[in-house]
Amino acid sequence: MTDIIKVILVDDHAIFLNGLRLMINECSQFKVIGEASNGQQFLELLTDLNPDLVLIDIKMPMMNGADATKEAIEKYPNLKIMALTMFSELKYLRLMAEAGARGFILKSIGKAELEFAINTVNSGKTYFSPQLLDEIAEFDPADASGKFLEDLNERLTERELDVLQYIVKGLTSQEIADKLFISKRTVEGHRANLISKTATRNVVDLVIYAIRNQLVIV
Secondary structure: OOOOEEEEEEOOOHHHHHHHHHHHHOOOOEEEEEEEOOHHHHHHHOOOOOOOEEEEEOOOOOOOHHHHHHHHHHHOOOOEEEEEEOHHHHHHHHHHHHHOOOEEEEOOOOHHHHHHHHHHHHOOOOEEOHHHHHHHHOOOHHHOOOOOHHHHHHHOOHHHHHHHHHHHOOOOHHHHHHHHOOOHHHHHHHHHHHHHHHOOOOHHHHHHHHHHOOOOOO
16 A cells, blocks of 8 residues: 555645545545644644654745755655746746756646656655746846856866756656766766756755756747
């Protein structure tokens, strides 16, 4: 029997929260074990509950999603957190990525995509709603933080760009290794170099940076 994925929901809009809970609980694989209306309440829940995954809003009163995510990950490094967002909140994505969020889904998400997103992030991969990737790609690269695009392009190797393309597609290190006929350890070395060269914090932050700076095709 497949283990139930335990989920905590964090959002300050009661109607949206109720609808999301109903949608998640309709799936036999998932169970909502707690709900909070702000980041502070969420952190208090973590002292008593042991979720596998958290779906959290970005903009909330008292404590926002980025601050709550950062504090939660510091205390519980293995906790998987996915951000709930709207197109108007794209400017906050890197804050959430730097805080440790592993995925981003639009609040307009349907049941099928929600199930896929939860299973993907719970398995250790990253996930972005496809429409969100398109919107991120339309951001002006001049607005992106980090090193200048021209300088970055000069220093990224062809193999690093190959690895980066597969990272953005959400493949694991082993899957990338199989695609490129190299070892998993080599892939992890390229990934570490990419994070260092782009001055990003983690893989999710790297994905957002790569898309915004048009380093990959989405």
